Amino acid sequence: MDTLTLIKVGGKIVEDPAALSSLLDDFCSLPGRKLLVHGGGRSATALATRLGIETRMIGGRRVTDEEMLRVVTMVYGGLVNKNIVAQLQARGANALGLTGADMGVMRSRKRPVTAEGVDYGYVGDVERVDAGLLAGLIGRGVVPVMAPLTHDGSGHLLNTNADTIAGETAKALAPHFDVTLVFCFEKAGVLRDEADEESVIPHIDAESFAHLREEGIVSGGMIPKLENAFAALREGVRRVVITRASAIANAGAGTIVEL
Amino acid sequence: MDTLTLIKVGGKIVEDPAALSSLLDDFCSLPGRKLLVHGGGRSATALATRLGIETRMIGGRRVTDEEMLRVVTMVYGGLVNKNIVAQLQARGANALGLTGADMGVMRSRKRPVTAEGVDYGYVGDVERVDAGLLAGLIGRGVVPVMAPLTHDGSGHLLNTNADTIAGETAKALAPHFDVTLVFCFEKAGVLRDEADEESVIPHIDAESFAHLREEGIVSGGMIPKLENAFAALREGVRRVVITRASAIANAGAGTIVEL
Numbered sequence: 020m021d022t023l024t025l026i027k028v029g030g031k032i033v034e035d036p037a038a039l040s041s042l043l044d045d046f047c048s049l050p051g052r053k054l055l056v057h058g059g060g061r062s063a064t065a066l067a068t069r070l071g072i073e074t075r076m077i078g079g080r081r082v083t084d085e086e087m088l089r090v091v092t093m094v095y096g097g098l099v100n101k102n103i104v105a106q107l108q109a110r111g112a113n114a115l116g117l118t119g120a121d122m123g124v125m126r127s128r129k130r131p132v133t134a135e136g137v138d139y140g141y142v143g144d145v146e147r148v149d150a151g152l153l154a155g156l157i158g159r160g161v162v163p164v165m166a167p168l169t170h171d172g173s174g175h176l177l178n179t180n181a182d183t184i185a186g187e188t189a190k191a192l193a194p195h196f197d198v199t200l201v202f203c204f205e206k207a208g209v210l211r212d213e214a215d216e217e218s219v220i221p222h223i224d225a226e227s228f229a230h231l232r233e234e235g236i237v238s239g240g241m242i243p244k245l246e247n248a249f250a251a252l253r254e255g256v257r258r259v260v261i262t263r264a265s266a267i268a269n270a271g272a273g274t275i276v277e278l
Numbered sequence: 279m280d281t282l283t284l285i286k287v288g289g290k291i292v293e294d295p296a297a298l299s300s301l302l303d304d305f306c307s308l309p310g311r312k313l314l315v316h317g318g319g320r321s322a323t324a325l326a327t328r329l330g331i332e333t334r335m336i337g338g339r340r341v342t343d344e345e346m347l348r349v350v351t352m353v354y355g356g357l358v359n360k361n362i363v364a365q366l367q368a369r370g371a372n373a374l375g376l377t378g379a380d381m382g383v384m385r386s387r388k389r390p391v392t393a394e395g396v397d398y399g400y401v402g403d404v405e406r407v408d409a410g411l412l413a414g415l416i417g418r419g420v421v422p423v424m425a426p427l428t429h430d431g432s433g434h435l436l437n438t439n440a441d442t443i444a445g446e447t448a449k450a451l452a453p454h455f456d457v458t459l460v461f462c463f464e465k466a467g468v469l470r471d472e473a474d475e476e477s478v479i480p481h482i483d484a485e486s487f488a489h490l491r492e493e494g495i496v497s498g499g500m501i502p503k504l505e506n507a508f509a510a511l512r513e514g515v516r517r518v519v520i521t522r523a524s525a526i527a528n529a530g531a532g533t534i535v536e537l
Contacts (some may be wrong), residue, residue, distance in 0.1 A: 066352075070328055089357060093325075096375075097356020098348060101435055102429065105379040109433035115381045116355075120364040120372045150417065154437035159411065161381060166362065176360055195525060 023157065023196035027185035027205045030058040032264045033099050036180075041207060042203075043103070045268035047110045052157050053105075053198060055114075056165045056185040059099040063091045064171035081141030083140040083178040091178050095166040103164050112162045119169030122152045127169040127177050127185065143169045143177025145184070150191035157196070184242075186251050200256050201273075202244070203264035208274035209245070211236055223276045225249060248276045281310035282416065282455035285464045286444035289317040291523045293360050301462075302362070304527035306369045311416050311455060314366075314373075315424045315444040318358040322350045342399040342437040350437050354425040362423050371421045377437060378402075378428030381411045384446065386428040386436050402428045402436025404443070409450035416455070441503075447508050452514030459515050460532075461503070462523035467533035468504070470495055482535045484508060507535045 026046060032038045048056060060081065064074045067090045075082040083091065100116040109115035119125030127143030153163060166190065167181040182202065188202040208219035223231065228245055231237040237245065248259035262273025285305060291297045319340065323333045326349045336340040342350065359375040366373035369403060378384030386402030412422060424447065426440040441461065448459040467478035481491065487504055490496040496504065507518035523530025 041504050042331060069481055091509040092360050093352035093355070096360040097354070101351050101355040101379060104377070105429040105435050106433040108379055108382055108429055109431060113382055114379070116377070116379075118360050118363070120360060123367055123372055152415070152420065155418075156411070158417075159410065159414075161290045168366040170367055176364050248495040259404070 020079060020125075020195075021158070022199065023192060024049050024051060024199045024201060025054045025056065025189045025192070026201045026203065026265055026267055027056040027181060028058065030062065030205065031180065031205070033057050033059055033103065034062050038247065038264065039103070040106070040223060041112060042264050042267070043106055045265075047107070047112050048233060048268050053112070054157065054163045054165070054188065054192070054197040055103065056104060056167070056181055057095075057099060058167055059095045060183040062099060063087075063094040066090050066094055077137055077139065078146065079137060080142065080180075081178060083142050084140070085141070088141040088176060090146055092168060092176055096168050096176075100164060100166040107162060107164065114162045114164050115156065116164045116166065118166050119145075119179065119184070123149050123185065125149075125155055125169045125179075126172050127179055128178060128268055129175070130173060134263045137241060139177065141169065141177050145169060145179065145181040145187045147189050148191035150188070150195070154195035157192070165217060182247070186247050188249050189256045190254040193257075198256045199258050199260060200248075201230050201260040201262060202248075203267065204261050204273075205263070207263050207266070207272070208261050209237060209241060220274050225278055245276065249278070252276065252278045279299055279454075279471070280417070281458065282313060282451060283308050283310060284313045284315065284444060284448050284451070285457045285460045285462065285526055286315040286440060286518060287317065287523055288440065289319040289321065290464070291323065291462065292316050292318055296438070297451075297523065298362070298420050299365070301523050301526070302365055302369060302481055302526075305515065306366070306371050307527050312371070313422045313424070313447065313451070314362065315440055315447065316358060317426055317428070317440040318354045321358060322346075322353040325349050325353055336396055336398065339398060339401065339439070340437060342369060342401050346402070347400040347435060347437060351427060351435055355427050359423060359425040359467050360508040361449075366421060366423065366536045372419050373421045373423050374415065375423045375425065375432065377435065378404075378443070382408050383412055384408075384428045384438075384443065385431050388434070388436060389429060400434065400436050402438040403493075404428060404431065404438065404446045407446050407450035409454070410496060413451060413454035416451070440505070441496050445506050448510050449513040453515075457515045458517050458519060459507075459510055460521060460526055461507075462526065463520050463532075464522070466522050466531070468496060479533050480530075482533060498529045504535065508537070509537045511535065
């Protein structure tokens with residue numbers, strides 16, 4: 020089974036030309052099959068501001084009304100995605116930019132208004148991933164570049180969390196490849212001491228995760244991140260890595276999560 | 279050999295939701311393999327205006343400076359392309375949105391400054407089409423939706439005429455399929471009398487084209503259009519149809535151009 024490295028990078032990297040260029044160099048140097056999932060939220064906010072559209076966030080999630088959906092479709096699906104594709108092509112990687120609507124790769128359901136009355140608007144929760152054609156293309160050397168957009172199967176695009184897209188894609192490709200899922204992160208990995216960048220925990224498994232949690236070493240937003248990582252591992256993903264974008268080519272850097 | 283119908287529609291259609299919906303219904307009703315090439319210039323002009331970016335046209339061609347390239351990348355590659363993809367998926371067509379950068383389908387060269395000193399900016403003249411992966415996907419039921427953008431192989435996207443993209447794609451797919459190339463047009467076809475919509479010339483071949491031209495019945499912008507059609511036919515495209523967008527499902531409507 021071929022190896023596949025699935026890298027998820029956030030908006031900060033993709034919006035900084037020098038950081039993006041360096042990331043794409045490192046990405047292309049990785050052995051085996053590759054797939055990139057990108058964010059782009061800050062560019063979307065910037066365009067929205069220029070257009071006089073207000074950006075509303077609730078709990079770190081963008082509220083996506085009809086106008087904001089147009090903005091994220093332009094920025095994620097067009098500007099960010101196609102520029103990454105062109106830059107990967109220039110590096111000899113046969114990139115193919117995708118949203119979840121393309122080849123019906125990822126279908127989602129518009130998130131219902133929450134019990135607390137919060138309406139995120141055109142935001143999608145992933146329902147179904149169809150990775151058959153995608154796996155075939157990857158096997159023929161194609162490097163998919165996925166934007167954080169999905170579709171509902173009824174003609175509507177939906178804004179979708181890039182971490183979720185990465186995790187769902189990794190799981191769907193696990194029957195076809197030996198998948199390593201890499202979440203690029205603003206820190207060097209999962210830290211034993213938040214204030215000490217040298218305190219990266221190099222390896223976490225289900226047992227050590229339980230201990231780290233009990234001891235309060237892992238807390239806050241890192242808990243759902245790791246829970247998602249274990250969910251992916253239980254569905255066949257080989258390993259999950261949490262590391263800095265600048266360290267993706269450095270095997271063994273960051274925190275490696277395995278069952 | 280499977281038949282493939284390649285439809286090129288301009289910006290007017292894709293920007294009118296009712297006309298687009300009707301076009302996509304008709305497109306999906308066509309038998310055989312299908313591919314759609316779209317424009318979107320008016321949406322790009324509208325977004326540019328909202329962003330305070332001036333739109334400059336020379337001889338009907340958009341001058342594409344760096345800011346305008348960002349606009350067309352957002353509008354053609356994102357907004358227009360991905361909405362068409364989502365709407366085709368809703369109709370059961372397994373659409374895949376592409377620019378020329380995706381899978382390296384179409385490489386172009388930045389147009390040099392003309393002898394008259396006209397600089398169109400980031401505008402591409404097509405150099406190379408690689409339709410191998412595309413043909414394989416079409417054979418597996420995928421419906422490509424192509425935006426009028428290409429890349430130069432050095433990391434830059436280039437704004438590219440949608441008619442050219444349609445013609446070049448048709449030629450590149452001719453070894454794989456029995457290709458009909460349909461240019462949607464604001465009139466019912468090539469007219470014998472510009473003022474009379476009933477005067478459609480149903481069939482033009484190389485011989486009748488020479489006569490029509492001598493007699494001055496075909497003139498102006500229609501001459502390069504037909505010359506391009508014959509160029510495509512000489513490279514293996516089976517037929518070229520010039521018709522109204524509303525008539526694509528109506529076999530025999532419009533003007534059929536064959537060698």
